[in-house]
Amino acid sequence: MAKQAQTTAGRAITFAQAINEALAEEMRRDPKVFILGEDVAEAGTPFKVLSGLVKEFGKERVIDSPISEAGIAGICVGAAMTGMRPVVDIMFGDFATLVMDQMVNQAAKTHYMSGGKLTVPMVMRTTLGATRRSAAQHSQSLHAWFSHIPGLKVVLPATPYDAKGLLKTAIRDDNPVVFFEDKMMYQQKGVVPAQDYTIPFGVADVKRAGKDITLVATSSMVEVSLKAAEILQASNISAEVVDVRTTVPLDKETLIASAQKTTRALVVDEGYERYGVTAEIASVIADGAFYYLDAPVKRMGAMDVPVPFSPVLEDQTVPTPESVAETARKLCGKM
């Protein structure tokens, strides 16, 4: 189990600044790293995550592209195969539909199909998360799609600290990595060391220790689960919150050990619940902790509907601290 060692002094910066800092540091360290995407240069993306990078690195390394998601993803695959380390910016995770052939049939398979000769060291940064009133084509969390594909790695940071350390690892990785950022989290602050550090993939992080139930969460749902744990505390239920941080590779050991300890597990994720990553994680826990469990493993994802626009409708579609706490209470036999 990896307790994150925040021994180094840090400052409170936003999630967006953490991403920006990771990119800037990696681009200073390695001239092969460059950014390609829509409105990434002067605009710094609509979310302002990349603000200022073009000033330091120039338009040759922070490249504004046409609105051609498949094309820019494909160009990054080719650049990665020939000595560069591109970071492609796909503004909304929903546009994953447009890059799928390049990521799934090209990037993910090249190393294997070439018998291990070619590598594709690229990062696709994109976003996830609803409740931004952006409706059905700008609100989905489609990380399950990429997690399904052998050859890709999938990263879901939940804090500014994790965002910086995981993005640096992603850029240094020799495989195609899909890096999901929660749009709603960009302005959230956290303590982040100013210096260089990396966080290894495949190491889950216990964000809160507890003994009665394990809440396994990803990305946006880590904060929701931490809040749920606060609510549960009031009912004398001690919840442990485990952040998987990467769905591929998945730290099965930490998840199983936590569920064995607490004897109950609830998996929470913002992707569609049906066939979602919650199902895979729940299965891993059910398999690995079966003889220790006092209740079936439960899972909560986004409601299986296209994300609606109207706030009153949209807010029902994602797990909330209250709904997570309620499900957890039931699992603990306390209503």
Add this chain to the structure above:
Amino acid sequence: MVDSDKLLRFYRQMLKIRLFEEQVNQLYLGAKMPGLAHLYIGQEAVAVGVCEALRADDYITSTHRGHGHCLAKGAAIDKMFAELLGKADGYCRGKGGSMHIADQERGNLGANAIVGGSAGIATGAALSAKMRGTDQVAVCFFGEGALGQGLLYECMNMAALWKLPVIYLCENNMYNEYTHYSETTAGTIEGRAQAFGIPTETIEGQDVELVYRTASKLIERARKSDGPSFLLCNTYRFHGHHVGDIDRAYYRPKKEEEEWKERRDPVKLLADKLVRSEIVDRQFLAGTESEIAGEIKSGADFALNAPYPDATEVDQDVYA
């Protein structure tokens, strides 16, 4: 003008592809080869004319009909056959097969079984060459069937905007699988590239010398940072879409096939030229043919006798 040594080399390379593909067909018919194969026979002058104009460190991307590009870029016959048979000594240790041979040491970034799928890879390789400050050039081979794919247009747009050293090489063999291209292609083929301000050339793809001269010019242009170009080579697929496509009369007339084989066979055309120009005689060409046939046979024998990969390799190289 192309000197006679070079013409002889073109001949050898084209004949190598021709005999290689005929051997592939035999292996397939003899049930020695798993999967399927898309033969390049009839189009040899395109791959050879273009690849002979490239440097070893230049890049190509190829297609499902890729054996010719691969050999023309310098791949070894024995390792090619081994890959086709799924053997451990193949270019990809048997993991890629006919449609995925990659040979990065010779700049071959891989055949691609998604029609038009390599447009991004070739354009990205060109961007990479530019960013790394080399004068490498990338050639993106595709058939006219790929003109239906949007990715190609996204990439040509960016290549033109950023003056990338890439040549879009369209081999029009006239059939998108089993459908004549006139049924699938509105407007003109060249017009697609011209819309992006990309210079285009259209040539007879059966004339290897012409392909070589035109490709050389476009490659030099790209090397001097003058940007991308589009070369349309009119050619013909002598066999079916793949080895199993035997009865073709429903989509293309037998007469048409016979005419191409008779009058526009690139290997025959060059042989005739070599003899007519008194560079060599028929006897010399026969000697060349039996020499290459020997190389092909020993390559195929090597592959037939090569071991399969160890079963434990199945989950190796998923990740680097």
